[in-house]
Amino acid sequence: MAASRKLDANGISGTNKWSTVQLEDAIRSFSTEIIHVTARSYVFVCLVNTDSGTPFISALELRPLHNATYNTETGSLVLARRLDIGSTTNATVRFPNDIYDRVWQTHNWAKLISSQTDDYQEQNSYDPPSSVMTTAVTSTNATEPLSFSIGIEGSASQYYTYMHFAEIAILQANQSREFDVYLNGQKWYGPIFPRYLSTNTIFTRSALNGGKFQFSLNKTGDATLPPLINAIEIYTVLELLQPQSDxxxxxxxxxxxxxxxxxxxxxxxxxxxxxxxxxxxxxxxxxxxxxxxxxxxxxxxxxxxxxxxxxxxxxxxxxxxxxxxxxxxxxxxxxxxxxxxxxxxxxxxxxxxxxxxxxxxxxxxxxxxxxxxxxxxxxxxxxYVVPVAVSVAALFVIIGAALAIWRRSLKRRKKQEEAGEIMVAQTRRTSEALESRKLKRQFTYFEVVQITNNFGSVLGRGGFGTVYHGYLDDIEVAVKTLSPSSVQGYKEFQAEVKLLLRVHHKNLTSLVGYCEEANNMVLIYEYMANGNLKHHLSGEQPDILSWEGRLRVALEAAQGLEYLHNGCKPPIVHRDVKTTNILLDAKFQAKLSDFGLSRIFPNEDDSHVTTTIAGTPGYLDPEYNITTWLTEKSDVYSFGVVLLEIITSRPVIAKNDDADKIHLSNWVSSMLDMGDIKAIADPRLHGDFDVNSLWKVTELAMACVSETSSERPNMTQVVMELKECLATEMARTREGSRSPQSNNAVNLMALNLHTEISPLAR
Incomplete structure (x- = not known):
């Protein structure tokens, strides 16, 4: 700090007062920290002069956190204390030991114990540093509780507290550690069974309002060892009530x-x-x-x-x-x-x-x-001056010349019109010929029978009808026939044919041809050897689709959908995005299929089209279901559900213990509230994934399934996010297996912050 005078400045987060900074001299430094969920893509931080000296700032740092951590009912969290309880070095811990660059101060008030190893095994989404979690304090007497208090009597502040626990001793067969947490003499949480070198975090789900609060960790009757605690974080609530401008x-x-x-x-x-x-x-x-x-x-x-x-x-x-x-x-x-x-x-x-x-x-x-x-x-x-004095003789000469030119132009125009009619006819015939070459082949029903060997091999059945395996010139094809009882019917058949004749993308299934003869309506596609994505997520396949493979499939399907939304003019909304409509070829390349319900926007500038509700339960956009307004964000919702299936391999709609139906997004949300991201992932993956890519995909999926379409990303943003996640996972697999600590590493956000008043400090 460069000033040896008192300086008082107000920091404002957005439009609200955040903190008052008071510097007494040039030796002491001051820092303040806030955990704030931004409602917009930017944050304004202003330093305001309070007539005690010119405001200045030495550093402004932003760190991204997981959305599932540090949640509040209202307001933001201002750090009061963050303590490394039981430090053996008395040294402040921060980055690179803390991947979020949180600063952990040391504090010891009871018996210190520490682990015999630094090889920490398992973190949760809060990710406190391993060096913090391998030390702890415990009560001196095994029968005595371990107590501490937060807050001040008479204070109006609201508090949130987060306690981190991990067993750091290898217990013998006759040893056990089990304790309850009491708040102001009442049991608040428990029992807690801390696992060896595995972080468990408990926290206040609602604010502790005003005053002083006494916490006590009490050993249960079955335990032989006293309670312990490794770290604690305490925050006060800052209500940001001043609204930002429109x-x-x-x-x-x-x-x-x-x-x-x-x-x-x-x-x-x-x-x-x-x-x-x-x-x-x-x-x-x-x-x-x-x-x-x-x-x-x-x-x-x-x-x-x-x-x-x-x-x-x-x-x-x-x-x-x-x-x-x-x-x-x-x-x-x-x-x-x-x-x-x-x-x-x-x-x-x-x-x-x-x-x-x-x-x-x-x-x-x-x-x-x-x-x-x-x-x-x-x-x-x-x-401008227009001359008016023109001789009569000159005027007649001009008129005569004009008449001669007019006669010649009439003859020339007649010849051009005759030639033009011939050229127009030729152009029309050429255009029709070119257009016919663009069309896919239209087959007779007799040819379809030959292609399918008299419909001898069934690939599957759906709402449209039965899909058969076939060969066309030694090339494998899938032949989809319209069932007479199909609920989709002729309208959807026509829609799919028309759409697939005009769209071409590597991540959309290709239409080889079609048949429309009497009551026989058939679509012939390229053959997708590995079936649909649902089949690979449901456990019917002995080979489990890896996390990298799942990310690749998600990215390719997203690219196909993004092409429909942005690559087609006017845009196309699929209306039935689901895992059974994502097909995999022999090389496991994903392609979006089944366009019978797709809608083309009449005008590419339209924000929505009003249409009857169509789609698959569980994947259907709730906003579209209520308003009948179909938008591109309706597909985004459906794709978000697909992402959740890719992550969890769970059904979209399942029954809980009370026989109530629960949507997959609600189940994931409830698990995220507990802060354990690994419990969400498909257990058949056995933890073989990059935790950060899992977090990012989960957050992306939850954004996609937001109830309100305006809060969902568009498919271009989805594609960009998935590319980053895939790159992260590919880097991990290239490097080989890593320790749990390095598996939780994240890249910190790089910022270039400056004002428009003075040059950068460096």
Whole structure:
């Protein structure tokens, strides 16, 4: 720290006060830590001067955490204490020992015990450092409880506490360690059986409200050894009640700032908190709504260029002052369409052209502006003089020449039209010929019988009908026949044929041909030797699909779906994404299939189409099911369920012990609340996976199955995330087996943070 004076500054997370920093001298340092779930893709951190010295910061560090840890009912968590209980070195522990770079202070108050090995075996999602978990404290007397307290009498603070336990001694056959946790004299949790070098974390699920809280670890009657504890974390709750500005307004004003290179101290949230409103802005504050920008004053700000189109996105703007700048170009029509705009000042600029009628009184001081179209005509009359004195003889010469040219052009046009008709006919025939070559082969029913050897080999049966194995010119094919009793019927048959004739992608099944003859409707596909994904996840195959193999299948299926959404114009929504519709070829390449329910958006700019509900229970988007609005995010929901199946190999809808039906996403959510990610994974994988890739895929899947479509990622984002997960797993398998500690390593987020006021410190 570079100052030997008192400095008092307020740190604001987003729009809310986070902490007060007070530095007494240049020797002592100060740090504060918050665990905050961001509602947006960015975080504003502002240092505010409180008239005690210029605010400054030495370092700002961000670390990503698992979504399943450090959950609160409301608010964010500010660190009070994080203690390595029982340290043998009295040294602070942080990165690289802690993969999240949490700082663990040492604290001993009871009998110290430590492990005889540093080879830690198993972590949970909180991942406290192994060096912290291989030491502990226990009560001196085996019959005495181990007690500690948090909080202060009379305090209004709310607390969350997280206790980490692990057995660090190899117990003999006649030894046992078992204890209960008491809170203020009442049993709160237990019994706890700490496992050898395996982290177990217990925590307060709701905040402890105000005052002092006494915890006690009491040995049960069956135990021979006293209780122990390895580490503890204590946080206070910070309620962030001040809302952030409307996102569209924020995006608009940030784009305006960038376009005009505005050098004002415009940082943080534009409208919040009201005491630190951006210069030149006024905002509306309604208890029921987010703060909105209603006034923008950029007068005499050195603006150049045209009036920026992002101003039109400030939809509640009531006052706009752009006077006394060097703006050029025309007055855009969008200004007249701002329904709330009451005051507009564009004077003192260099604007040209005509003015939209409603704005004629707001553009004084721009000499080149015209209030109507007629002024352009007047200007033209001033600039150009049309000669009127032409001799009669010359006029006749000109008229005669024009008539001669006209006769010749008539003859030429007649010949061109005759030739054009011939060319159009030839072009039409050529186009039809080219189009017919693009179409897949249409087979007769007699040919289908030959291809399938009289329908001798059945591959499977579904809602559409029976699928048969066949050969076409020595190439294996799958032949799907429409059953007369099919609930999908002729409409879906036509839809699938039309769609597959126009889409081509390596991760979509290829249509070899079709047959439509009388009541016989048949689709002929490329043969997928390894069946569908559901078959490989259900345990029917003796060979278990590895974690890397599962990630590869997920990525390839996602790529096929992403092509339908973004590679096709207009976009296509599949409407029936599920594991039985993801097929695997001889090389286990995944391809999306069954497009009978797919819908093509009539207009690629449409956000949704209204349609009857269709799909498979369990995979069906709940928002679509309620509103009948089909969007690309409906496929994202279904794909999220597929990801959960890939992770767990569990059924999408299962019955619990009470015979109630539970959706797979609800089961995974309940397991994540317990913080044990490994319990979610398919047990047949036997832990052979990178834990971080498992976490990332699980979080991605849970984001995909969000109840609200706006909270789901799009398929482009899904593809990018899966590529990263696959790369992580492939790197692990290339390196060979690793220790549990290294298997839990993560890459820390690299940040490049700076302000626009001063240069970077380094």
């Amino acid at each position: 996102q569209e307004d924020v995006d608009a004003i940030m784009n305006i700032k960038s376009a005009y290179r505005i050098e004002r101290n415009w940082q943080g949230d534009p409208c919040s908190p009201p005491d630190y409103l951006w210069e030149g802005l006024n905002c509306s504050y309604n208890d029921d709504d987010l703060p909105r920008i209603i006034s923008l004053n950029l007068s005499s700000s050195g603006l150049t260029g045209e009036i920026n189109r992002y101003i039109s996105n400030l939809t509640l703007l009531q006052s706009l002052d752009l006077s006394n700048n060097s703006l050029t170009g025309s007055v855009p029509d969008f200004l007249s369409k701002l329904s709330s705009l009451k005051f507009l000042n564009l004077s003192g600029n260099q604007l040209t052209g005509t003015v939209p009628p409603p704005l004629t009184e707001s553009v004084g001081g721009n000499p080149e502006l015209c209030a109507s179209v007629s002024c352009n005509d007047n200007n033209n009359k001033k600039k």
